[in-house]
Amino acid sequence: MTGVIPYGRQDISEADIQTVVDVLRSDFLTQGPAVPSFEKSVADYCSAQHAVAVNSATSALHIACLALEIGPNDVVWTTPVTFVASANCALYCEATVDFIDIDPLTYNMSMPNLAEKLLQAEQAGKLPKVVIPVHLCGQSCDMASLYALGQKYGFKIIEDASHAIGGKYRGKPIGNCCYSDITVFSFHPVKIITTGEGGMAITNDAGLAKKMELLRCHGITSDAADMHARPPEEIWNYQQIELGFNYRMTDIQAALGLSQMQRLDVFISKRHDIARRYDEMLDDLPVMKPWQHADSYSSFHLYPVRLKLAEIKKTHRQVYEEIRAQGILVNLHYIPVYLQPYYEKMGFREGYCPEAERYYSEAISIPMYPTMSETQQDQVVEAMRKAAC
Incomplete structure (x- = not known):
């Protein structure tokens, strides 16, 4: 690809x-x-x-x-x-x-x-x-x-x-x-x-x-x-x-x-610019944007969205795979640790942390890095629109 x-x-x-x-x-x-x-x-x-x-x-x-x-x-x-x-x-x-x-x-x-x-x-x-x-x-x-x-x-x-x-x-x-x-x-x-x-x-x-x-x-x-x-x-x-x-x-x-x-603050500033633009561009899509607490100034390492699957009428996996098929390498952050096979052997099971599992079932991390261009952001949002609407 x-x-x-x-x-x-x-x-x-x-x-x-x-x-x-x-x-x-x-x-x-x-x-x-x-x-x-x-x-x-x-x-x-x-x-x-x-x-x-x-x-x-x-x-x-x-x-x-x-x-x-x-x-x-x-x-x-x-x-x-x-x-x-x-x-x-x-x-x-x-x-x-x-x-x-x-x-x-x-x-x-x-x-x-x-x-x-x-x-x-x-x-x-x-x-x-x-x-x-x-x-x-x-x-x-x-x-x-x-x-x-x-x-x-x-x-x-x-x-x-x-x-x-x-x-x-x-x-x-x-x-x-x-x-x-x-x-x-x-x-x-x-x-x-x-x-x-x-x-x-x-x-x-x-x-x-x-x-x-x-x-x-x-x-x-x-x-x-x-x-x-x-x-x-x-x-x-x-x-x-x-x-x-x-x-x-x-x-x-x-x-x-x-x-x-030497460029740390510049990197953070660029990430905030990208996040603000995502916030605007995603307004009309069936997704929940990342919420920021007033006490926090995030480094915006990641920009995860939560899919409103009831509106999209597709599965989490379908949306994920359709976006990736368009060359947008969205990711998952994260599968709850206790659901990993190694931890399941310790006795952990589904349902242990319900909110974490709800988040995992809906979340997708979309591209976020300081050299990202507006054209690339446009491509990301367009791919999401095709997959989610």
Whole structure:
């Protein structure tokens, strides 16, 4: 198929390319100066104290869980409408995972549902140790309410902001960790900025940052203050003091990310322009457009619409396939995690989170990326019109 329009794509400039070339010609392809420079750039942008760059957001979620000491006897709660990594990270730590249904407007974790489930869990003596909200499509969860519940019930918070760098909550940048212990970003090519593959964990806690830095590099330290005592005649220029992982980000990736950070606000502005135009063009189609909460300034990583199937008189799948047949590569974000076969083996079944399942049965993510032209937007809407009317 030629002339297809993807649901998302990266924007790589000549400046980005030159920055990467400069690193390729330097002495450091990895473990050099580019990674700390990129970390500082993101931390400063978010008004946060510490940033730990890794090779994926999944890795960031994993070491975030480990830094918060999640283990076999612990419970982690997240939302079902997310990529599987938001839940898998807890399973990597041998913890138990459970899900909170979504809000019908924002599609983020429902705070009333969370509050109700926490009350029940407290009575049963099975409160979560960590809750992982997901800022779906780039719109922040109700973090003030979540933080208040965390203070009341004693759980920690990891913000899965994989979609949301450049977004804001109550006028402040997502990632400032005012309402959480750790925030995680993704730099996959379809995200807001890219490092090819990559992720980052942000925190204001120096102890958590140090632990995550250790975990991303095999649990190895070269800091004499952290090393265990050895005979003075022996040479020990590093020691493994934890069981860690090879989750490092390369300088090549970090250089690309650092260059992309220079255009982050431009990317977000363009995404908002595209979203506004979609809002206008979709007015007469039988779809529900994404609703934005007044407290949130979304990064608009995704633009999901919900099909009014009773008016369209076609199935969700029929509309999806008819749009894709026209070269518009719409996507699904997401199939509820607990419906995946791996999670069904744990005992989860249809009906567990009704609102999430209603959303999944109607939602389609239509193309959204900053280099998208008005002509391409017109093609998207026309394809939707043919499929849905």
